[in-house]
Amino acid sequence: MAGVGRDVHSKAISQFSYYQNSGNHYLDSAATTQKPDSVIDAVTQGYRHFCAPVHRGSYPLSEVASSAYETARSKVAQFINASAQQLIFTKSCTESINHVALGWAKSKIKPGHKIWISQMEHNANYLPWLQLCKETGAELKIIEIDSEGHLQIDQTGLWDDSTFLIALTHCSNILGGETPVQEVCDKARNHGIYTLIDAAQSVSHIPIDVKALGCDFLAFSAHKMYGPEGIGALYIDAQRQLEMSPLLLGGGSIESVSEQQIRLREAPHCFEAGSPNLSGALGFAAAVDFLQAFPQGAISCYVGNLGQQFRQALAKQNNITLLPVAGGGNTTSVVSFVVEGVHPHDMAQTAADNDVSIRTGSHCSHLLMSYLKFGAVNRLSLGIYNHSDDIQPLIESINAAADIFA
Amino acid sequence: MSNKEHQAILMEHYKSPHGLGVINEKHTVGKGVNSLCGDEIRVGVVVENNTITDIKFEARACSICIASSSIMTQILTNKKTSEVNSFYEELLDILKKNDVSAESHRLLIPLSNISKMPSRHKCALLSWEALRDACKL
Incomplete structure (x- = not known):
């Protein structure tokens, strides 16, 4: 070894x-990893050779940029064993989690529902749920840990019918280690409870397979896995994706628009309004290449x-x-x-x-x-x-x- | 005076701070929190005829915060509340611009060591902001 x-x-x-x-x-x-030369090169190469609008131009340079962007998406998706359609780019892991809270949970959650998070969540996986519960009459509950760092997944109430969602870190940003995400996702699925996994701290070193894990959502960012700042990702289960609304509306996310009506594009594009972060995506994909070389x-x-x-x-x-x-x-x-x-x-x-x-x-x-x-x-x-x-x-x-x- | 001597003075304040003590019902209290590091400070002042006659502070804080608080209580005890802001602004200039001159208050000068550490400026300012809060400035 x-x-x-x-x-x-x-x-x-x-x-x-x-x-x-x-x-x-x-x-x-x-907090953030150093970047290997291959990631830095991918970002700068993007600006040097593919600098054109993604999914907006009809000329060759734009086609190259669009193709490079979608290739990067496929690579990042494949890294966690998801399909490209199931992975949206965001600006950060924080935005990914907020996207779930505001674009999906807000329209489904009811007063009396409970959202459970662990005692060791980063504020990115705490504050969006706290705010959502305040706004909707749902209740935020905390899964405790013991003095040795074990998550108390047999805690009273966790598996009750009123539990709507468990949003859990895979690896604590203070305690490190690993939480029992597989066990939680398996049990949650059997109880009809939705799951979100915050993989910001784990994705750099713990292999992740969302199909095996069976979570509904998985959020992470590039800059903690040797990639560039300013780009994150959100995996969304196919069924949850149908229930989800875009957090932002604007260019690139619509199929057609009239004075009174909007027809959204298919996922993942409907969730990525605004000019895509091409250089970020290229750097993200290069970070995946870097990790997969081991x-x-x-x-x-x-x-x-x-x-x-x-x-x-x-x-x-x-x-x-x-x-x-x-x-x-x-x-x-x-x-x-x-x-x-x-x-x-x-x-x-x-x-x-x-x-x-x-x-x-x-x-x-x-x-x-x-x-x-x-x-x-x-x-x-x-x-x-x-x-x-x-x-x-x-x-x-x-x-x-x-x-x-x- | 060298940086090393300034550092020695700050450490002396940290090890034996002036004004560190129990705040009681006679004090009007202001609070400061540094959300970056979780430091908390309470500053209590007694004001009589617009003059600060007593300052006490209670803190869970780092050496710079404790030293700056100690210096603050030394400077501002028996000063008019109307003078607080000018000392605060002098400290701000020392921290942000490393602006030290012959006119600088001698007790503030050691804090110029902190000017090259922007992430610690908040530590040096926390008690001053709590005191301004207490004085409603």
Whole structure:
């Protein structure tokens, strides 16, 4: 396994120009990943060679741009084992989830219905549901976690007839690990409950097959899987797609229009009003190519084992509180911790002074912060370019911060 | 004075802050929250005849926020409420423009170390904004 890990890292690292000239230990891939040269090239090539309106021009350059855009869609869809028609491009994972809340759930949900989310959701998978419940008389319920990070999927009420939707993160942006999405989706389907999976943190390293998973919706974004900023994706089950309304109306989404009537195009185009993000789509597809060049499961194995090494190193320090890993266990791409007597902001600043980039704050996860009774925590999160060589500089930064502040 | 000396002064404020204490019913309270990091601060002021006679703060906050709060209580105790905004704006200039001159208040000058860290400006300003809230400025 160690050999596979070395292969993954050595194959990856040479593809990131950032690492040719930087001594920085970048440990913030849960926020955004560095981009391999192939992704950067795909974005710039798009502007150099295919710069024309997508689905709007009748001249050859526009045809090339349209074809490239749809090829990119097919590639991203195939990456999660969906058909191209089932995948819409959005600007982000956040927009994808909002699209489900406003374009689908809002017209179907009734007072008394319940939407369940987990205690470890990012605000992107919390606030849209909170707002929707306030507006519709539905109720937002929280699936709790225990002190070891296990999701309490046998919680009273979760599988009741009144449950309309379960919206669940696949991998917590603070606790890392993996939630039991397959078990939840299987059980939900048997109970007639809809499911949305937030795959923003998992899609970079955990293989996803929406057909096997059986979810109704799956949201993710490119920039956390080595792709460009500003483009996300939403998988929509074929039946749910028929029930869904576009979030935006405008150019490119209509078949015909008269003074009084709009006839929408077929999916996915009806959900993508406005000029499509061609360069983003090209970069997104290049990120898929980048990930698929590694053997299935190899990245998950590599970053998971590396996360475990970080946890073990931190656990040896007597001044650190480690947060649990979602789902229990130790293999994780995200490790969160607090250093005794050192405010997380001061810890992150000291690390930055030592060329170690870690995060501080509430990480847009106020539900979890409130449950854990922390105002803020430090978080390190790993990408394919990280290595066990990144551990010692972090430990030295922690020791330096403790010397200064504790 | 060097950055290192400024840093030493800020650390002294952090380790032994002025004004850190219990807010009671005599205080009018303002609150500050840094949504980025979850820091929270309460600043209580006693104002008599338009003069701030006492300032206390309670905080769950980082070293910069604590140090800035400590400096604030030193500067503004026994000052008129009408003077608060001019000190606040002086701090803003120090942080945003690194604008330090011979006229700068000597207690504010160490905070110029923060000017090169835009992500920490909010930390240095949090208690000042809470105090302005308390004074309804």
